[in-house]
């Protein structure tokens with residue numbers, strides 16, 4: 457169970473980087489072409505929303521199953537960079553990234569905004585979120 461969740465979390469992490477980047481580039485093109493916020497924009501931004509929510513749920517389950525998660529929480533482990541990364545920085549930062557995506561998605565659904573403004577909400581919130589996620593991926597695993 458732990459190993460499969462860890463594998464899924466790893467694969468989904470890479471998929472998120474790719475899909476968010478794709479969503480941002482696609483929305484940027486639609487925005488620059490001054491197209492309406494139509495079905496395409498909705499689907500692309502919804503994919504980003506769904507995948508990050510799935511990943512957060514897997515992450516929370518992993519937090520309770522992994523030896524690097526909750527069970528590693530102690531005053532002593534806070535002094536170690538990698539332990540602190542998995543116990544505090546990675547989970548909190550990633551949850552913040554998901555909150556930002558959710559806010560951006562919700563704001564883009566507001567039909568009282570102009571088409572350009574709806575696209576801008578996605579670009580801004582998904583963009584900041586992608587930067588946070590990229591920063592908090594445990595890249596050191598592959599060094």
Ligand code: HEM
Nearest residue numbers: 462466469511512515516518519522523524525547550551
């Ligand atoms: C967008 C959100 C997230 C992304 C992209 C992400 C990505 C990753 C990646 C790539 C790994 C390395 C997996 C491996 O060693 O094979 C990892 C590990 C881990 N993540 Fe996340 N994560 C996210 C959210 C979360 C959240 C919200 C939590 C907890 C609440 C969490 C808890 C963990 C834990 C405990 C590990 C260590 C697993 C282990 O090696 O035993 N993650 N994460």
